[in-house]
Amino acid sequence: MPKELWKGNEAIAEAAVRAGLEAYFGYPITPQTEVLEYLSRRMPELGRAFVQAESELGAVNMVYGAACTGVRVMSSSSSPGVSLMMEGLSYIAGTEVPAVLINVMRGGPGLGNIAPAQSDYNQAVHGGGHGDYPRIVLAPASVQEAIDLTVLSFDLAEKYRMICMLILDGAIGQMMEPAEMPEMKPVNRKDFGWATNGTMGKRDRRLLTSIYLNPLDEEQTNLRLLTRWKQVQTHEVRYKEYFIDDAEIVIVGFGTAGRVALSAVRTAREQGIKVGLLRPITVSPFPIERLDQLTGQARAFLVTEMNTGQMLDDVQLAVHGRVPVEFYGRPGGVVPFPDEILNEIKRIASAPATAHTDARDAWLTRMTAQA
Amino acid sequence: MTTPANNLVYERPEAFTDMPTHYCPGCTHGVAHRLVAEVLEEMNIMDKAIGVAPVGCAVFAYNYFDIDFVEAPHGRAPAMATGVKRVLPDRVVFTYQGDGDLASIGMGEIVHAAARGENLTVIFINNANFGMTGGQMAPTTLPGMKTSSSQSGRDVETQGYPIKVSEMLSTLEGVGYCVRRSLHDPKNIRLAKKAIRTAFETQVRGLGFSMVELLSTCPTNWGMTPVNSLKFVEEHMIPAYPLGDYKISEAIKQIKI
Amino acid sequence: MAAKGWIEVSDTYCKGCELCISACPQDVIELNMSHLTPKGYHPAHTFKDGCTGCAICAVVCPDAAITVYREVTKVNTPVTA
Missing domain, CATH: 3.40.50.970 (Thiamin diphosphate (ThDP)-binding fold, Pyr/PP domains)
Known part of the structure; x- marks a missing residue:
């Protein structure tokens, strides 16, 4: 057709x-x-x-x-x-x-x-x-x-x-x-x-x-x-990967948040940052095994969502504290711009959080500091 | 004693399964069930029938009829029946609902199924209380009537007035057949059966929404013997819920049974 | 002369609710106090002659527990298969 x-x-x-x-x-x-x-x-x-x-x-x-x-x-x-x-x-x-x-x-x-x-x-x-x-x-x-x-x-x-x-x-x-x-x-x-x-x-x-x-x-x-x-x-686990082969920072985002993240990933790649995107298509069943594998390669994960970090919990469960997981969300009906996610990528590329940082708390602190 | 077949006057309907009901002794739910079973059998529509059971005492109705059955969430039987009937319009679909199910939590579903003129049959049991949960006040509880949640008697100032479902639904254009009958004596039981038959005939002919409201007893929660419960229906329920034909469309009036 | 009838009350279904007893026009039904059903009810039974097979007991029975028979007084044409 x-x-x-x-x-x-x-x-x-x-x-x-x-x-x-x-x-x-x-x-x-x-x-x-x-x-x-x-x-x-x-x-x-x-x-x-x-x-x-x-x-x-x-x-x-x-x-x-x-x-x-x-x-x-x-x-x-x-x-x-x-x-x-x-x-x-x-x-x-x-x-x-x-x-x-x-x-x-x-x-x-x-x-x-x-x-x-x-x-x-x-x-x-x-x-x-x-x-x-x-x-x-x-x-x-x-x-x-x-x-x-x-x-x-x-x-x-x-x-x-x-x-x-x-x-x-x-x-x-x-x-x-x-x-x-x-x-x-x-x-x-x-x-x-x-x-x-x-x-x-x-x-x-x-x-x-x-x-x-x-x-x-x-x-x-x-x-x-x-x-x-x-x-x-x-x-039935389904997901899509972009620029993941050599990615050191792996973004996880579904739906529109994943799509916006892809634009940011492309720009970051142009700037030489090794970042990739995993976009779950089945959020249930969740691609736990794939995330588990990626902990062997990624030095940081960034979860992007249009909420206050709901899938974040599932990513953290899969990553199991082995690699730092960071979060960037826009809740309440706000759609993030690619630039916002690009800034996050750059921040993580220069100074990643430790595995002990609470991703949601750190994000909330950054969000409230901006406001 | 020999019992040749032509000596038989009455036997348990074939539309029933062998399972004894869980209803309390003397509860007229059993009579209503039996009338539905007899009508399904007499109309030879068991093969095409799909029942929708409610939540309430009749939640296990599906155990007693030898036909396909589904079990709805509380009050949602008319919506579920709509879903069944719209995809299988040649089947005979009916709900069997009590007054808590139909007139309280399910008031939205019943009113709109009736307003849409869904070609369904509804058997509505009005026994003026929530039976299964232990006799709490229902929308149909009579003013002053004591229940486990109106322990000094229903106070209409704070607990509102009874809802007369048949009167209310009969105002809707989509309703073809809407009558109230009672199960308190043999004559009224026979009239109730005739009404149930007419309701199913209405559906089979595609003449719109049909409902039979049946005044029924709840001896256990009313705290009465089964026989005294029948007297309560006659003396107190019928004056509050007058028996009668609330709506019968012209086409349905022509049905000869 | 009134028709002669009889009833069978199922032990499986009868719960001894007495609705048939109060409805019986001939007053020939009572609870059988010397018998218990498997569920522990005293079931209904006819305790004297006079049943006409009118089936009113079956009409009011909430448990479809009663089968009703009536003696055939006229010789019916046999039903052919």
Whole structure:
């Protein structure tokens, strides 16, 4: 297919349609609303289900219901709306049905603002709903990657009977870029052995629930989820590396923060600084092994995020104190400029912190000193 | 004693599984379940039926019906049922919800499912309290009624007034069929069954949202014998929640059962 | 003459709630105090003649525990397979 100019949110919507999306349930919230608007005309045109729900609570539970029938289903929202969906996500995880959720993140906490942010990393990767459940989280850094990962998310969700979330910030949702759409896939209803789609007189009844009243059964369920997660960790870790071969300083950044960091890395390279970028594409499962390997080569890591250091904790866990880890973040809906990250690269190149420095504290001190 | 088949007047519906219910002795949830099972069987729609269980005493409803079932988060059954029905419009989808589930935490979901005219059937059990958690006040608790969270009786000044769900939902254009029945005596049970049948017929014909509200008992939490609980329904519940047809669209009135 | 009927009450399902007893128009049902179900309830049973097979007990039974039979007074046409 030729490249066309696509807006991030609409690109995600069309990519989902081409991946066989049979039902979409959503609720308007900036900066995600174009997904809903686009699908409000596209889905009925194809005879597929679209409902603008009464709330994100309604939307996620419609997703839950449709997911139980085994069709490809999705919702999208932005930070405050995704918070409301956490109940449903926990149930979907506990019931082990596949579902895709797009979070076009904005500034928070609370009502926050509608500017791009990455402050829902912890909610997506570590937290969110109640209970012990893993989920796959993908973080695109361009419109093209948003398209590709949307298609992938349906395959992963189905393969592992698991939630697959895309977290992108409002910048990627709102920006327009040339991108190539995949071919339209025909809707292919698979005959999953678990779907509650009516016995139609051909099989025994099925039940989908997240209730296991006997704690021993619930314990087995938790272990089953974790065992499945081990498969995901083994097979599905994805990341992209730039200038990493001889890098002495390794920047770790996802989504837009990673993309901005790449501009800074290019400039730093022109100035002779050996810096590279590791951009996690799956922030869950996290590329722990790769970071572990890079501790043998890097003399410092710099984590860049549009929050106050959420992925930072995961990088620190992987690096394990062997190499200094530094942090540069712009929370609250502020997008860093490449120059800001370049300054950090230069600072670290001339005087890296020790492994004992608390990365977040040191960054906070620098930030508050500027202000 | 010989029991030839043509001597049989009544037997346990085939739409039931073999599992005994977990309901307290005399709880009319069991009657409501049985009526739904009988209707599914009589309409020969068990193969196409997908039930949505609530959170509350009926959380285990899925154990008792020999059909596909999903289990919703508290109050979200109408949303979940919407998701099922929109992708499988030829299936028969119903929710079974209590008054805490439907009229308290799930008020948003039920109102909007009804307003959208979702082609679903809702069986709504009104027993004026939260049964499963031990008899707390529900939106449907009668004024002055003692519950474990309104221990001196529901004080309407501080705890508000009962919500009349059927009256409220019947104001919505999307609703095709909305009636209130009671399970307190044989005659009313028969009328309730007829209403449940009509509600499912409404869905099968694609005539919009259908709901049957059933006044039901909660002997354990009311602190009454099952027989006295039926009297309580007759003497106190029905005056507060009058039985009747709150909305029946013209097309549904033509349905002959 | 009233039809003659009889009921079978399932030990598996009956919880001894007495709703059938209060509903029975013939007053022929009581709890069987000399018998316990596996769950520990005294189940309902007919304690005297007079059951007409009207099935009202089954209509009010919350546990679908009652099967109702009625003696066939007229000779029905045999059901052919």
